[in-house]
Amino acid sequence: MQHLLTLFEISPDDLKRVLQVSMDLKARLVAGDRPPILAQHMVALLFEKPSLRTRVSFETGMAQLGGASLFLGDDVGWGKRESPSDFTHVLGEFVDLVVCRAKSHDRVEQMAGFNAVPIINGLTDLCHPCQALADVMTVQESLGSLEGKHLTFVGDGNNVAQSLALICAMLDMRFTLACPEGYEMDSDWLARVANAYPKAKIETVNDPMTAVTDADAIYTDVWTSMGQESEDAARKRAFASYQVGDKLMAKAPSHARVLHCLPAIRGQEITDEVIDSSQSDVIRQAGNRMHAQKGLMVWLLNRPWIDKNVT
Template structure:
């Protein structure tokens, strides 16, 4: 019996609190097995398709290593490697891939694409990121919070910066599902869409989570246990770069903002990549253009004692492994755990 077997992992709101918590705890268990060099080949001889429309470091690395650790065989297919979406429809591609592979990861633009893959492939499909949601990141993030504080209960997470992206969406709804207080501090025109807010508030009514969407950054970060940010310019966006950089500058995570939480044990998180210095071509170009040393987070905070960014990054591996094993592995995960 496996409660998750055959299910796709497309967005957080498809799962309830107990299910998401199970994936977090299972990820922690698999991390422990990895550290102790204990084999855990729950997907022996399975074949996994890794379908990427968008480039990636952590998602590609995590799915590849996770598949290998679980005994599966991953096959990477980039945007130039297939006819997907160009000469072949999502439905046609899904049917073929599903007939050859046991599971499919997709990282790309439209949520409808990953939903279509799941609908037509007949195998579990895992969302490695779309413009709307980033669900695999959520298991890694809340796994990290659990590691740091020992519990998720009673914690407040504050996300600042560009609040209209997939990370803000996912953090808001996942916090609401798990019963964690969540604030989004962002300029009025960079706050989560109304439909996302409506979903989150309905979930919060059930869990008891307190949600706040505000352009008052000091109010947003007050009493935060976790400060979270992401890049202000997402992949594929056609935007006014000047406006996108200048509007969120007051929401930059720096020492001053960190102090405004009022808590000495606040941790800082970022899903990466981050423009915390000028050591990348794009980071240098933007920082020089706008006369700043960093964008969404300063280097001293990014690499400071409050940062758990690289712990969070490593946890992408263990969380993705948990999602893949739970939905495709021959595991005993009884239904009564989720009643």
């Protein structure tokens, strides 16, 4: 059974096919065509964490594909009222796909291990593959190609950064993380990426100014993620010189695009002037969450349609 938990589960060719399908479905939507590719299919959104983009993009995307969705919160008792195995297998009797947004990646891995229903990781503490899909789709739209492009992430080596490092390795892109000492990506994750993609071009530096000098895309995220609130003061001090503002953008190429996975704390990790500038793709990037996830859901649930309609 096919799952999408980290992006390690699929090949670079699979990834490129998902992106191709996503682009095709977006073009169809713009043209007014909403084919019911997943008619009578049901996706369950099993969320432990708050969400705007992930929830709305999956619900709207599934509706546009002719299917339906169910939002499952704390009231369903995931991991509380019955064994994880029973919970997952029963859910698999009712729905065709489950999107999990969990505090711990282990819980999503456990659910997928039962192979009762395809699982998509909608965000965990380890990685955020759906965000990365939308991110590279946005870069491709803006710059025309992905191979050889340089994406620089200015900020914490968090779950988003880790997914970006992996997806860049899969697509022959360069990835640079600019962060203070002590806020690097997980070493085990990087070792896993290097093992799977020995030619990956991934580096970590401490100087954000030099990190963006040849960047094609400059990405940032909040300095303090959900669950790290007790570290907020220390993080603000550590990242004070890592703001994506006019001073940093002056060091970057004029063609560089600006990305942020949102929500943003304007005036902290990014300024109003940059996030609202002509170089910013942030709003389209957010919109591409839906388009990328539509491509992913169709690839998971109706590949015969893809083979017949997407060339």
